[in-house]
Amino acid sequence: MPTREEHADQAVSLRGSVTQALRERIVTGDLAPGTRVVERQVAEQLGVSRVPVREALRTLEREGFLEERATRGMVVRRLDPDDVAMLFAVREALETVLSQRLVDVLDDDGLARLDDLVVTAEQHLAAGRQGEAVRCNADFHAVLVDLADSRVLTSIIEPVAGRMAWLLNQHAAPAEIIEEHRSIVAALRSRDAGRAAAEFRDHLASSRRAVAQLEAGLTT
Incomplete structure (x- = not known):
């Protein structure tokens, strides 16, 4: 049975994988500026729960790839x-x-x-x-x-x-x-x-x- 530390490591690894997958889609243009990034849809596409997706979205927001809009939720930013x-x-x-x-x-x-x-x-x-x-x-x-x-x-x-x-x-x-x-x-x-x-x-x-x-x- 995995220890608490092993569970934590797995969670960090999963969050990192989800973040990298989304970052790559943005960088390559698969997710163009202005595109909505919906937590539920991403979770379904990647076959993961919504928790690591939510954390990944916040990471990408801090990195400047996403921004949260009051009416549309998370969207891919356009650099000014x-x-x-x-x-x-x-x-x-x-x-x-x-x-x-x-x-x-x-x-x-x-x-x-x-x-x-x-x-x-x-x-x-x-x-x-x-x-x-x-x-x-x-x-x-x-x-x-x-x-x-x-x-x-x-x-x-x-x-x-x-x-x-x-x-x-x-x-x-x-x-x-x-x-x-x-x-x-x-x-x-x-x-x-x-x-x-x-x-x-x-x-x-x-x-x-x-x-x-x-x-x-x-x-x-």
Whole structure:
């Protein structure tokens, strides 16, 4: 019979799984901004009770993915311009730290993982699988954080990275991103911290321009 501690661990694990499942649906655009997220429906879809769903919704509200409205309940947020500007500012500061850490710790196996992701994204794009190329490009950033091998850095970057992925899931130029990722890998391979930081900044600036163009298109 499970102990009280084991029950508590199971509850935390279930809540985390539900939170991750919902976060992924928001980040990938499956749940678009303005979509209602109904506790009962989510529980039925995931085959769980409503308790971990309720806790997951509150977690995602604190993370900024959801907001509670008086007439509609929980809905997926749409980031306002101030949110977007601050998100890019925070990400730029974190990537300065990340690039330095990677220059210090990245080995040949890690570089090979990054090379493989760039090549795979390129192959998907060449075969007309744009959605797969976009997902592969997103994986590139997750692997960068993993290769940094720092629990502190991971815990700080992951929430921001999730929101960046959410913001950029409609990026219209995966080919451009692939080339920028190739430049980042080359800079990391050179072990030049300044060059690596510059490549990260250029990549972020490109993403900022893409978001600005997307937002301009939505408002015209």
